[in-house]
Amino acid sequence: MFRGLQLATKRASSVRAVNARVISLSNLKSCQCRQLSSTTKTMNNATGEKNLTSISPEEREHFNQLASSWWNVHGPQRILHKMNILRMEFITETIRDNLDLNKDIMDPEEKIYIPGYNYQNILPNEVSKAISLEKITKINELYNELSLDCLDIGCGGGILSESIGRLPIVNKVKGIDLSPSVLEVAKKHKSLDPMIEDKIDYELTSIEELSEGLQFDIVTMFEMLEHVDYPSQVLKSALEHVKPGGYVFLSTINRDFISWFTTIFMGEHILRIVPVGTHTYSKYINQVEVSEWFQTNASNFEVISSKGCIYLPLKGWVFTDNSNVGNYFMAIRRKI
Numbered sequence: 001m002f003r004g005l006q007l008a009t010k011r012a013s014s015v016r017a018v019n020a021r022v023i024s025l026s027n028l029k030s031c032q033c034r035q036l037s038s039t040t041k042t043m044n045n046a047t048g049e050k051n052l053t054s055i056s057p058e059e060r061e062h063f064n065q066l067a068s069s070w071w072n073v074h075g076p077q078r079i080l081h082k083m084n085i086l087r088m089e090f091i092t093e094t095i096r097d098n099l100d101l102n103k104d105i106m107d108p109e110e111k112i113y114i115p116g117y118n119y120q121n122i123l124p125n126e127v128s129k130a131i132s133l134e135k136i137t138k139i140n141e142l143y144n145e146l147s148l149d150c151l152d153i154g155c156g157g158g159i160l161s162e163s164i165g166r167l168p169i170v171n172k173v174k175g176i177d178l179s180p181s182v183l184e185v186a187k188k189h190k191s192l193d194p195m196i197e198d199k200i201d202y203e204l205t206s207i208e209e210l211s212e213g214l215q216f217d218i219v220t221m222f223e224m225l226e227h228v229d230y231p232s233q234v235l236k237s238a239l240e241h242v243k244p245g246g247y248v249f250l251s252t253i254n255r256d257f258i259s260w261f262t263t264i265f266m267g268e269h270i271l272r273i274v275p276v277g278t279h280t281y282s283k284y285i286n287q288v289e290v291s292e293w294f295q296t297n298a299s300n301f302e303v304i305s306s307k308g309c310i311y312l313p314l315k316g317w318v319f320t321d322n323s324n325v326g327n328y329f330m331a332i333r334r335k336i
Contacts, residue, residue: 060179062277063156067181070157071189076275079267079311080159080223086309086317087222087329088163091249094305094331095169099142101135112138147171148217151241153207153234154224158186158200164218165196173200174216180204207237215243221250226283232293239298239334248301248332251309255284258326262311271313287323287330294332305331 069075101112112134120128146169152161155175165173173196177183183202190200203210219242225231242248253259260281268276291303308320309327320326 063179064181150218151216
């Protein structure tokens with residue numbers, strides 16, 4: 001009987017602990033949430049430092065504690081390892097889909113014919129196949145000729161940096177982060193693969209402090225904006241390092257009930273697939289807010305793709321048709 005009482009008391013304590021840590025449904029609507037457009041400030045009031053792209057000491061310590069297990073595919077970062085497959089698919093498909101097949105071709109006879117309609121459902125099968133084959137062949141040809149430089153902001157232990165570095169179309173990757181312990185893990189891990197060791201360079205710095213003259217064909221910010229205090233300043237600083245025609249790839253989380261339920265309540269406290277304290281609901285940013293920010297603050301950039309994604313325990317990460325709910329990926333391109 002005494003043992004049963006102990007177990008009951010232990011369960012009750014666990015429930016109270018979860019309730020204390022998780023934002024309740026009744027408080028969710030009244031939670032003080034930031035708007036992306038209102039987060040650009042000139043001074044960090046908490047520190048007095050003019051570095052607005054830094055993460056808080058609490059965020060930095062949280063990620064430093066995860067450093068030793070960063071490359072354990074079954075450890076606390078396993079959710080990121082699984083998401084990385086989707087990240088790479090999104091990046092490569094976006095680049096392939098936006099290649100200019102007729103760039104610098106003056107002779108009309110040599111140009112790839114691209115009908116302005118869904119030719120696969122209209123033209124005869126043989127004609128449709130011929131057009132598709134010519135198009136795919138040209139895409140592969142142009143894609144394989146690329147030699148791109150990439151900046152990975154908030155690179156952590158290098159999961160994405162290494163995957164990008166292994167792409168034949170990538171020349172160099174620069175990863176920056178503000179967690180010293182995590183960066184040390186990234187540096188050590190890249191040395192295990194001679195193929196990428198010299199392609200990747202890691203630096204302990206914020207995007208705001210990165211050398212002004214550096215520009216890249218690809219700038220990535222995956223699962224990063226929800227961990228900084230001033231996301232609009234991060235975006236503003238990041239765009240200064242994008243070459244004309246270059247891409248910005250980012251992912252973050254919509255600020256809605258489904259996001260709270262899946263990432264914090266279920267992900268952190270029930271299923272324990274990510275460490276408790278990884279997410280802060282008030283820091284989530286809606287997809288529409290990011291889109292509106294670019295329209296208002298970066299007219300020389302264009303949002304070219306936006307996809308929702310969700311984690312299914314028995315399947316992994318998959319894309320969804322709705323980018324306004326839960327997690328989402330975005331691709332933004334600088335106009336030439």
